[in-house]
Amino acid sequence: MSVPAATRPPVLSVVIPVRNDASRLQRCLASLMTSAGNVPVEWLVVDNGSTDSSQEVAIRAGATVLALPGVTVAAARNAAAARATAPLLAFVDADHLVDANWITSALDVLANRSIAAAGAPYASPLDANWIQRAYGRFRPVVAGQQESDWLGSGNLVIRRETFAAVGGFDATLEACEDVDLCNRLRRSRHRLVADSRLHSIHLGDPRTLKALFFGELWRGRNNIRVTLRGPLGLRELPSVLIPVIDLTCIAAICVAPWTGLRTVLGSALVIAALVGLRAVRMTRRRPHSSAITQVIQNVAVAAVYDLARALALVARATHRTRRERTGEHAVA
Numbered sequence: 163m164s165v166p167a168a169t170r171p172p173v174l175s176v177v178i179p180v181r182n183d184a185s186r187l188q189r190c191l192a193s194l195m196t197s198a199g200n201v202p203v204e205w206l207v208v209d210n211g212s213t214d215s216s217q218e219v220a221i222r223a224g225a226t227v228l229a230l231p232g233v234t235v236a237a238a239r240n241a242a243a244a245r246a247t248a249p250l251l252a253f254v255d256a257d258h259l260v261d262a263n264w265i266t267s268a269l270d271v272l273a274n275r276s277i278a279a280a281g282a283p284y285a286s287p288l289d290a291n292w293i294q295r296a297y298g299r300f301r302p303v304v305a306g307q308q309e310s311d312w313l314g315s316g317n318l319v320i321r322r323e324t325f326a327a328v329g330g331f332d333a334t335l336e337a338c339e340d341v342d343l344c345n346r347l348r349r350s351r352h353r354l355v356a357d358s359r360l361h362s363i364h365l366g367d368p369r370t371l372k373a374l375f376f377g378e379l380w381r382g383r384n385n386i387r388v389t390l391r392g393p394l395g396l397r398e399l400p401s402v403l404i405p406v407i408d409l410t411c412i413a414a415i416c417v418a419p420w421t422g423l424r425t426v427l428g429s430a431l432v433i434a435a436l437v438g439l440r441a442v443r444m445t446r447r448r449p450h451s452s453a454i455t456q457v458i459q460n461v462a463v464a465a466v467y468d469l470a471r472a473l474a475l476v477a478r479a480t481h482r483t484r485r486e487r488t489g490e491h492a493v494a
Contacts, residue, residue: 175246236331255316281313315340382474
């Protein structure tokens, strides 16, 4: 006779940070618990000062709630990881829905002791609008299992001992903490893989260009800082160089009376070329029958993305700014 999951020690501790996102948290927990089946799982929800019913939703679902108002999402995840008792940690954001076999697939992937961490690129919502569909084209397409340099912290499974050994997330970072963690894992020669079975839908993809702008203005704050920590290779250079080049060109355009028309036109052409290259890459990544329409949409999204990442070098935006300007939810 099988032993009920509730009476067995957990094999996986799932960490979910949340702030004022009760509805999506409920859906997230439901999808995770469906995927758990009879697997013993420890549920840890870290509440970052919610004023809605997020804590009540977590408690009703049987999760342990840690109330940590005013901390970064990295610090929230670290605190829950320190409380976790299972040998494996799963970090899932409250605005994610996972597939029915997500947990069993995660356990299967990590059964290979050579793999330290696993995940998969996020998928756009099923009812995605054109902005969300274009935004989704920034993400690589994973078929089966493949080596990866980066795994998003909203859909990540990692060995608890490995997470502790590299020091967890950098709690001083407000964004790009997952990039930093993966960089440190790679420097320590740990193996990261993306596996298509760890599919999750990201309900938080930006629905408007305004939401996209402020989201990337916030994320771009730590982009160069984290990237320059290394390891730095050819694939990492564009994320450093493109915002710097774009900002330089924007500055040249803004001081047009002193730089002259030729400099302004040249700067505009450089910006347009970089946006165009990004849009072409997006189009090639997920081609569609309506190619011209898709290219135009990709150009619009790429332009807003690049503008925000460039201005992030000189403009300070917080998660609170993002929420106030766009009315969107946030986990920290």
